[in-house]
Amino acid sequence: IPLAGVIGNPVGHSLSPGLHGHWLRRYGIRGHYVPLQVGEDDLAQVIRALPRMGFVGANVTIPHKRAVLDIADQASDRAILMGAANTLTFLEDGRILADNTDAHGFLANLRQEAPDWDPSRGPACVLGAGGAARAVIAALLEAGVPEVILTNRTRPKAEALRADLGTRVRVLDWVQAGNAVDEAETVVNTTSLGMEGQPELRVPLDGLRPGKLVTDIVYAPLRTRLLRVAEDEGCTTVDGLGMLLHQAVPGFERWFGKRPEVDREARDAVL
Ligand code: ATR
Structure with missing residues (x-):
């Protein structure tokens, strides 16, 4: 079962678990999306461990959006221009890609x-x-x-x-x-x-x-x-x-193989 999540500190306020959870149910995808509260000192170690635990990717939020650029193996041009990443994808060969979809x-x-x-x-x-x-x-x-x-x-x-x-x-x-x-x-x-x-x-x-x-x-x-x-x-x-809803679309599509709709139901899922 593919896993994904949002890495932040704090992360309890994040709307992402509600949104991705809605999309997973809506499209009948077996998968889970969880909040991951991670401190700065543990960030690199935690991210490196996630693929080994079945994670296919993660969103990144405050305060880690800049730091993950150095942890990823490869960053998109967009992420480099932004100096920050909000979307990580874990490839089968173990590499970590960082992108910015804001x-x-x-x-x-x-x-x-x-x-x-x-x-x-x-x-x-x-x-x-x-x-x-x-x-x-x-x-x-x-x-x-x-x-x-x-x-x-x-x-x-x-x-x-x-x-x-x-x-x-x-x-x-x-x-x-x-x-x-x-x-x-x-x-x-x-x-x-x-x-x-x-x-x-x-x-x-x-x-x-x-x-x-x-x-x-x-x-x-x-x-x-x-x-x-x-x-x-x-x-x-x-x-x-x-x-906020649209920036989540590319990650969900990459991780779970389905491009999700941003519609009334998706809005209601996070409100
Ligand atoms: P984000 O990453 O969400 O853009 P940020 O980097 O903290 O958050 O930026 C907050 C923005 O709100 C900044 O442009 C900030 O202005 P300063 O660069 O002068 O700090 C602006 N902001 C916050 N409080 C403000 C206030 N009381 N008056 C004017 N601008 C304010």
């Missing part, structure tokens, strides 16, 4: 939830410059946005992302976030602002107009203030849960 998850979610979205229509504004922003910016550039306007409270982190991701990224000060929103056709919040227990995102939103696409990577709550205001202004809105 950018895929972000784009696949937008394509499914907002099929009329045209990235080439104008610049995209990205709020925040953490790990999630890196995947989001790479995805937007790949999708064909003419420019990414990037703004972050700590400006040097935005500058560093620009240095890695290229000249189609323009950095603005955090106090100019309202201007970035105004100029952009696509607006993405990648900060933790608006998440349960965190302060609200308080950037000026009067630049939101009908036809713009607005999405948030925060998914608790599902309807953040940003998305509520955007909806009221007539924007197309996409919530953050879909990205």
Whole structure:
């Protein structure tokens, strides 16, 4: 019986076991997906042991997404560009492959939830410059946005992302976030602002107009203030849960041989 799991510390909050468990039942696949709480000091040893215990792969979450790159035998170009991996696949010959599916998850979610979205229509504004922003910016550039306007409270982190991701990224000060929103056709919040227990995102939103696409990577709550205001202004809105569901698709397909659907049932399985 093939096993997979999610490696993190802590890992109790992860939605992945609920999602993969749903897909395994739904497709009648004999397999199990379990949370694996692993400390930093044990990470390499545990990962090396997993294939010997019947594991075919694993997702990786905070705080291990960077460290697993050094443990894997091979990392995809995408994982190297991201400096982080979220999906490990254990090959029959013993090798461990590391991949990063966050950018895929972000784009696949937008394509499914907002099929009329045209990235080439104008610049995209990205709020925040953490790990999630890196995947989001790479995805937007790949999708064909003419420019990414990037703004972050700590400006040097935005500058560093620009240095890695290229000249189609323009950095603005955090106090100019309202201007970035105004100029952009696509607006993405990648900060933790608006998440349960965190302060609200308080950037000026009067630049939101009908036809713009607005999405948030925060998914608790599902309807953040940003998305509520955007909806009221007539924007197309996409919530953050879909990205999380879609980033899980490539791993499940590789490990269990079936490409799973991201649909209402999958959403309900994790809510
Ligand atoms: P992730 O990997 O999920 O992106 P992260 O790397 O911790 O998480 O990034 C969190 C993002 O939220 C950062 O852009 C952070 O801004 P800083 O780089 O200035 O820390 C942003 N963020 C968190 N709290 C914030 C706040 N109170 N005001 C503005 N930005 C905030």
